[in-house]
Amino acid sequence: MSQPGSLFVSPLARLSLSRPLRLPPMRPLTVDSLNPAVRSVQYAVRGELAIKAEEHRVRLKENGADHGLPFDRVISSNIGNPQQKGLDQPPITFVRQVAALMEWPDLAKLAPQVFPKDVLARAKELHEETGSIGAYSHSQGVPFIRQNVARFISDRDGYPSNPNHIFLTTGASAGVSLLISMLISKPKKSGVLIPIPQYPLYTATLAQCSGAAIPYHLDEPAEWSTSVDEIRAAINKAVQDGIEPRALVIINPGNPTGALLNKETQAEVVKLCEEHSLVLLADEVYQSNLHRQATHPFTSFKKVVRDLNSPVPLVSFHSISKGVTGECGRRGGYFECTNLSDDVIAMMYKMVSVTLCPPLQGQIGVDCLVRPPKQGEESYPLWKEETDRIHKALAERTATMSARLNKLPGVSCVDSPGALYLYPRIEIPEKAIAAAKAAGKEPDAFYALALLDATGICVVPGSGFGQKEGEYHYRLTCLCPGVDEYVGKLEKFHLEFTKQYS
Amino acid sequence: MSQPGSLFVSPLARLSLSRPLRLPPMRPLTVDSLNPAVRSVQYAVRGELAIKAEEHRVRLKENGADHGLPFDRVISSNIGNPQQKGLDQPPITFVRQVAALMEWPDLAKLAPQVFPKDVLARAKELHEETGSIGAYSHSQGVPFIRQNVARFISDRDGYPSNPNHIFLTTGASAGVSLLISMLISKPKKSGVLIPIPQYPLYTATLAQCSGAAIPYHLDEPAEWSTSVDEIRAAINKAVQDGIEPRALVIINPGNPTGALLNKETQAEVVKLCEEHSLVLLADEVYQSNLHRQATHPFTSFKKVVRDLNSPVPLVSFHSISKGVTGECGRRGGYFECTNLSDDVIAMMYKMVSVTLCPPLQGQIGVDCLVRPPKQGEESYPLWKEETDRIHKALAERTATMSARLNKLPGVSCVDSPGALYLYPRIEIPEKAIAAAKAAGKEPDAFYALALLDATGICVVPGSGFGQKEGEYHYRLTCLCPGVDEYVGKLEKFHLEFTKQYS
Structure with missing residues (x-):
């Protein structure tokens, strides 16, 4: 490569001299040259x-x-x-005490007096199962924590839950994006039914995946209720437009509406999904934010699907960001798959393994959400x-x-x-x-x-x-x-x- | 809706009875019906x-x-x-002490004696700037932490760094996925140059975005070095195949090879990106894992681009998962944009805002990475x-x-x-x-x-x-x-x- 006379020219200078001058100038990176699907996202x-x-x-x-x-x-x-x-809204002390001990386990020896006994025991157990929170966990989340989530779900609904069908996530949003990206099989020709008004994560993710948002309106005069007839009309219109509906999103309790579905409507929704072979995506992140439980209780779609013995594929999302935990910054949540085949779940596992694992402090937050202190434990009164x-x-x-x-x-x-x-x-x-x-x-x-x-x-x-x-x-x-x-x-x-x- | 004789039938049962029996049975959700791009991902x-x-x-x-x-x-x-x-490999004590205080700030009052003074001061400062780590931060990451990252970069390279051009991320992977998803503008017709061997995040993300992976081989007999001629040949072949190369990935130090580029090669790479209007994606997550610094030092691409006064758009990735921090489970990292226009950066901001923010404990980890204890501080000797x-x-x-x-x-x-x-x-x-x-x-x-x-x-x-x-x-x-x-x-x-x- 070296030429006579160029021996004492630095490699950088030589390169600079040898730069072909006839080439057109560099085209700058402009917004117009970016992925149009990304450009169309709104949030x-x-x-x-x-x-x-x-x-x-x-x-x-x-x-x-x-x-x-x-x-x-x-x-x-x-x-x-x-x-x-x-x-x-301050953080729940119990959550933060457990988290602090997971960050620096030596605190249990150096300052045990500042922690309630049940917190020390909880952190010790979690540390033994999880190991360092600085290590990647299983891509679906720590198996022990998924077992605890499964117990929480089965206690809530009265039906079994399988830890292998649970994925811990980086907030509920990451799970929603994963599901939508998997279901949009034909860009612009397959779509997802979303309520209007909706949380804009749904339209943003659909735009990014070039999927069609198929809107169905909620009924404002009837307390923002969900009407199966309205959804059915939206499906018919989509099919006429050449769009295949793949999934139905229900946000319950609603965002932005705060509405709650009653069990009868939920059953109708499940039946509708069955008729139209739709995957039901149940965004239930506000399930514990209930202001008038006597008249407006929460029932999970998992329970309704099992009550009806329905084969509808259901993915239910929950989060530590809402409820009374309000731990948005930890980025923790989970989804549970019901009636999904093992090979579809294996495909999900492959996809989450590319992103390695959800943040460990988010996972610890999920564990605290599904296993709060029990009556009789030292932490209970404050919690x-x-x-x-x-x-x-x-x-x-x-x-x-x-x-x-x-x-x-x-x-x-x-x-x-x-x-x-x-x-x-x-x-x-x-x-x-x-x-x-x-x-x-x-x-x-x-x-x-x-x-x-x-x-x-x-x-x-x-x-x-x-x-x-x-x-x-x-x-x-x-x-x-x-x-x-x-x-x-x-x-x-x-x-x-x-x-x-x- | 109510009919004679059905008054005492529960709404659920009524619905079940009225189910149209003539409909075909529900089609199950199969892998074959999922997004083919997702199916093609390998990791x-x-x-x-x-x-x-x-x-x-x-x-x-x-x-x-x-x-x-x-x-x-x-x-x-x-x-x-x-x-x-x-x-x-145990965690670095300094990182975990700061993190524990961020989780439960009361520890500074309840057990100050167990923390070094500089750690207490650091956590107090971070808490004042960040607020609760249970809150969403700015979608690009806490502004104060981005300022500290910018100072780390400018101290490393000798060139200024703009905190507004820095994005804190959920590990480096999230940043890489974002960039690739933005750059693939024509599915199957635009591509990204990737080294072979490569870290499979790149091919997995490209498969997911339906982008083309344009391989260039590293030279094993020459210590896995990078050859600009090899990259140029790969570009020519791609163009002949009707694929537009949009970006070039360089992993330095290499994964899986562990190779280090020398400055001369780096300069040639930058010039090549200039000639071909490529965005340079510099994966520099192993920048502090150097085993023979005297013969194999690390130089950032940011420094090389600035040394050459080049207009090449550069995105440089770093992480807390590698180095000696090894905090994989926190999911923290950042990328810095160089020579990117404000409207392209605004588009990135829009995209990261959909996922709300990177995990706060990952962001705290980034702050500890870029601001380790200084000589003279109480934490320094142990660190x-x-x-x-x-x-x-x-x-x-x-x-x-x-x-x-x-x-x-x-x-x-x-x-x-x-x-x-x-x-x-x-x-x-x-x-x-x-x-x-x-x-x-x-x-x-x-x-x-x-x-x-x-x-x-x-x-x-x-x-x-x-x-x-x-x-x-x-x-x-x-x-x-x-x-x-x-x-x-x-x-x-x-x-x-x-x-x-x-």
């Missing part, structure tokens, strides 16, 4: 509004009293993130007090907020019996709709941006979840403390906005 | 061998002395998982001792193992200067090849299965990483303690296998 929960809220937050932090904004703090009501700064307080605060806030929003002119709001959200419907004046169009925005996004700029409250416009043509909503969480001040700001803004554009 | 690191090893492990555990296997324990040399049971010991053990084991494997007839093994692996080449006798074919297996998989059954040592056959036609290899980790016994078993098996099939 409103962390979209334009969340980005603007972050900008406001930085401005407040960096400019002290001179921030020039009409509020002193940003209230993130856009995302179900109970432990975020500014909200009042009971903490979890009761969170349940109570959420139920009270939801009731207060929906009652007050309902009293506002041009606002109607179903009083959610479950989950963490309200999804009020708002009337937007014609002049505001025109102003929104002029600004190139959806009317409800225009409303939500104005709300953010005026109050610091960040919500997600209904257009991010889906709604009927000409209707407008927004989703807000019921996690914020100081309900009076919070709803007061919403009320004041709504009245002023309506007046401004009347 | 050998946790494939047949790993599953069989797990079966042996269960058999040993459940059957006591009556297990009937010719070994007493399974040695998982198939995966770079330093903290797994049976290996001797130094622990990290030195791991570096030394790994370098010694790699040298011993490669020397002894090289002495075996029919085995040649490049003495890896980096990473955690050896990738010996083995000659497999004709009779064994015939026996493998009869069993429907690749010859090296046949060899590896026989090794597992005879010794309990689980390795990954070369066919899982790629190799030239007619050549056979396997990858094994250099993480196992008791090198004498371990290599002794490999030697004994190889000689017996060769004899058996001669």
